[in-house]
Amino acid sequence: MVRELIVNAALLITGVFVGSYLFQRPLQAGSKRYLHALYGAYYGVVGAVLLAFNGNEDSYRFLCFHVAPIALCALHGSSRATVFGAGAALLAGGLLATESYVPYMVETTVVGLGSAWIAKSVRRRAVAWPSLAALALAGVLAGEAWEARGTGVDWGNFALYAAFFLAALLATDWYLQLDRSRKSLLKEYTYLTQHDLLTGLLNFQTFQARLQTLLSEGVRVCFFLVDCDDVKSLNTEQGYHTVDGTLKNVANLLRSYFPEALLIGRYGSDEFAVVIPMPDNPAATLENALDRQIPEVADIRLAYGYALFPDQESDPVAFVALVQKRMLETKRRLWLEREAHWLHNERLTAVGELAAGMAHEIRNPLTTVKGFLQVSKQNGYNVTDYYDIIMHEIKRMSDLTAEFLQFSKPAALRPSWTTVQECVQTAVQLTESEAIQHGHQLRITADEAPISALLEKDKIVQVLINVIRNGIDAMGEPGGTLTIAVYRRGEFGVVDVTDTGVGIPDEHLARLFQPFFSTKAKGTGLGLSISQKIMSDHGGFISVRSKVGSGTTFTIRLPAAERDPA
Numbered sequence: 383m384v385r386e387l388i389v390n391a392a393l394l395i396t397g398v399f400v401g402s403y404l405f406q407r408p409l410q411a412g413s414k415r416y417l418h419a420l421y422g423a424y425y426g427v428v429g430a431v432l433l434a435f436n437g438n439e440d441s442y443r444f445l446c447f448h449v450a451p452i453a454l455c456a457l458h459g460s461s462r463a464t465v466f467g468a469g470a471a472l473l474a475g476g477l478l479a480t481e482s483y484v485p486y487m488v489e490t491t492v493v494g495l496g497s498a499w500i501a502k503s504v505r506r507r508a509v510a511w512p513s514l515a516a517l518a519l520a521g522v523l524a525g526e527a528w529e530a531r532g533t534g535v536d537w538g539n540f541a542l543y544a545a546f547f548l549a550a551l552l553a554t555d556w557y558l559q560l561d562r563s564r565k566s567l568l569k570e571y572t573y574l575t576q577h578d579l580l581t582g583l584l585n586f587q588t589f590q591a592r593l594q595t596l597l598s599e600g601v602r603v604c605f606f607l608v609d610c611d612d613v614k615s616l617n618t619e620q621g622y623h624t625v626d627g628t629l630k631n632v633a634n635l636l637r638s639y640f641p642e643a644l645l646i647g648r649y650g651s652d653e654f655a656v657v658i659p660m661p662d663n664p665a666a667t668l669e670n671a672l673d674r675q676i677p678e679v680a681d682i683r684l685a686y687g688y689a690l691f692p693d694q695e696s697d698p699v700a701f702v703a704l705v706q707k708r709m710l711e712t713k714r715r716l717w718l719e720r721e722a723h724w725l726h727n728e729r730l731t732a733v734g735e736l737a738a739g740m741a742h743e744i745r746n747p748l749t750t751v752k753g754f755l756q757v758s759k760q761n762g763y764n765v766t767d768y769y770d771i772i773m774h775e776i777k778r779m780s781d782l783t784a785e786f787l788q789f790s791k792p793a794a795l796r797p798s799w800t801t802v803q804e805c806v807q808t809a810v811q812l813t814e815s816e817a818i819q820h821g822h823q824l825r826i827t828a829d830e831a832p833i834s835a836l837l838e839k840d841k842i843v844q845v846l847i848n849v850i851r852n853g854i855d856a857m858g859e860p861g862g863t864l865t866i867a868v869y870r871r872g873e874f875g876v877v878d879v880t881d882t883g884v885g886i887p888d889e890h891l892a893r894l895f896q897p898f899f900s901t902k903a904k905g906t907g908l909g910l911s912i913s914q915k916i917m918s919d920h921g922g923f924i925s926v927r928s929k930v931g932s933g934t935t936f937t938i939r940l941p942a943a944e945r946d947p948a
Contacts, residue, residue: 387543390432390447391550397428398454398554402561407569409459422463425451426470429490433475448475449493450551453514456497457507458558464501468494493518515551519544578648580626581633589647589655596644597691597698602660603644605701606668606688607709608636610652611716631680639671653709664690685712744783747775795838795919802833802875802940806868809846816851821860828868833875833942837920842940845913845924849879849936852909856883856934870942874922877938885930894926 401424407413409421433448448471455467471490496517504510576588584592596603610632633654636646640658649655661667672686687708695701754768765772810824817824853864867878886894895914910924917924921941928934 387546390435391546391553393432393435394428394447394450394550395554395557397425397431397451398557401425401428402558406565408562408565409463413460415462418460418462419466421459422455422466422468423470425455425459425463426467426472427474429467429471430474430477447547447550449489449518450547450554452490452493452497453518453551454554454558456501456514457510457555458562459501461498461502464494464498468498492520511555515548518551519547581630581648583633583654584645584647586647586649589645589649592645593655593657593702594698596657597701600692601644602693603657603691604660604664604668604688605655605657605691605705606672606686607649607705608632608654608656608672609685609709609713611683611685611713628680628682632676632682632684635676635680639676660690660693664688683716685709685716687712744779747779750775795841797836797838797920799834800837800839802835802877802942803828803868805837805839805842806846806866806877808839809843809850810866812843813847813850813854817854817864820854820857822854822857822862822864825863825865826868827865829870831870833868833870834944835875835940835942837940841916842920845916845938846877846879848909848913849924849938853879853881853883853934853936856881858883871939873942874939875942877940878935879938880933880935882933885932886926886928886934887930891926891928895924 404424405417405421409418429448429451432451452464452467452471455464459467468490471494472487475487475490497514500510500513500517504513576584578585593605610629629652633646633648636654636656637643640646640656643656643658645655645657647655668686668688672684677684687705687710689695689701689704689708691698691701695704751772754765754772758765758768806826806828810826814824850864850866854862857864862882864882865878865880867876867880869876895910914924917938917940923937923939925937925939926934927937
């Protein structure tokens with residue numbers, strides 16, 4: 383008897399083990415109906431096989447293992463699967479049983495209907511498990527009571543069989559729980575290794591592998607890459623939370639607008655890849671979705687490139703490279719358009735600032751002239767007393783407009799071969815008397831080796847004079863020293879002009895080269911702006927560093943060149 387019990391338990395466990403491999407995915411409420419039917423039918427057949435193995439001997443009437451699969455359907459399947467399992471068990475049992483079918487039918491019907499009700503109504507496993515076990519034993523007991531009418535039930539054998547049955551049911555239930563946990567972890571691991579966590583799309587490696595498989599099969603497809611244009615600047619301006627939300631929104635929109643897509647993946651930090659079946663008009667389809675609809679909803683500009691396989695390229699590797707190349711070309715075009723738009727706005731802003739500054743500078747002398755003319759009206763328009771002041775203000779306006787024209791008017795350079803030392807020497811000769819008059823000393827240190835350069839000498843001398851005069855004015859009280867150092871550094875000839883003045887505050891340094899900005903009472907604020915433009919026209923640079931209380935150093939870098947003796 384014990385041997386039969388062990389064999390029945392082993393058969394039950396074997397049937398459950400095989401079923402766990404046949405049904406890799408646990409049943410869910412949303413699973414398709416045929417899966418519930420297959421799940422229930424399998425375990426119903428397992429129950430019928432257990433009944434046939436036990437035979438119909440009276441000594442085995444209490445072996446109730448044949449109802450265990452139906453109870454397991456309720457615990458690990460669904461109420462629908464349980465009903466299908468009971469039906470399959472009744473049908474198969476009727477085919478396999480040779481006699482005493484009525485008790486089996488009673489047992490299976492009671493356990494099947496009761497288990498289906500428990501699976502649908504009882505949510506707590508702690509209640510469902512003992513309820514199903516008790517129901518299975520009650521069903522078997524009902525069947526045996528029907529069979530043993532008039533002879534009575536052997537309660538001793540029933541208790542022994544019930545203990546073995548409960549142990550086998552507990553073991554198979556424990557195994558199915560472990561198997562479900564294993565499958566769940568495996569599914570989660572597979573998802574995490576194949577999908578992007580932010581968007582839920584395929585990651586780069588998985589997308590590439592599946593794409594190559596698809597292309598090797600020769601399927602006609604349209605493959606396109608999508609780049610969220612300028613998302614990095616959005617990250618800087620609004621933070622990564624906003625960018626993450628934008629990327630997830632674009633991913634969802636791609637799913638929505640391309641439901642027929644064979645593959646959708648995240649190709650990079652801000653790039654997506656989509657493979658769709660060959661459309662009738664690829665250009666119109668992609669233009670409608672990626673140029674209009676998705677950018678309008680997501681509020682972001684998209685750059686994309688696409689190619690058709692195998693129409694435009696039949697080699698899989700070259701096909702992917704072609705799509706990447708086309709997307710980069712689109713990104714470059716959009717970048718150039720954005721830069722052109724930005725430069726246009728910058729120019730408009732600069733023109734506005736220049737116009738406002740010019741109007742302000744001209745208005746002051748005009749106000750002075752207007753005031754003296756109004757006063758002279760009372761004296762019969764005699765302007766003799768104010769003539770010098772009026773002429774001074776008019777000259778100031780003339781000088782201002784001349785400097786402004788020099789700053790704004792593009793002038794063609796007429797360079798010639800000269801040396802940086804010659805330019806410095808000329809500038810010193812023109813400013814040395816002014817420095818002596820203010821009580822300052824000029825000190826010059828220069829490399830002996832001439833630093834040749836192709837320059838317009840007069841323009842460079844103008845820059846040097848402007849910087850030297852600024853240094854003389856900055857030193858104020860007599861006794862200052864202006865040091866001019868000339869040397870070569872790499873491909874540039876460098877001139878450092880250092881004064882011992884009061885220095886320039888940090889808030890003024892940032893605006894030093896802006897038009898019309900000046901710290902001098904009578905300055906126009908155009909000298910350094912003009913100097914910077916001249917240096918830019920020559921391919922050079924002018925920069926400044928200063929420390930309040932220690933002085934200022936202007937550094938002029940001019941591109942040096944070796945003069946061809948020919």
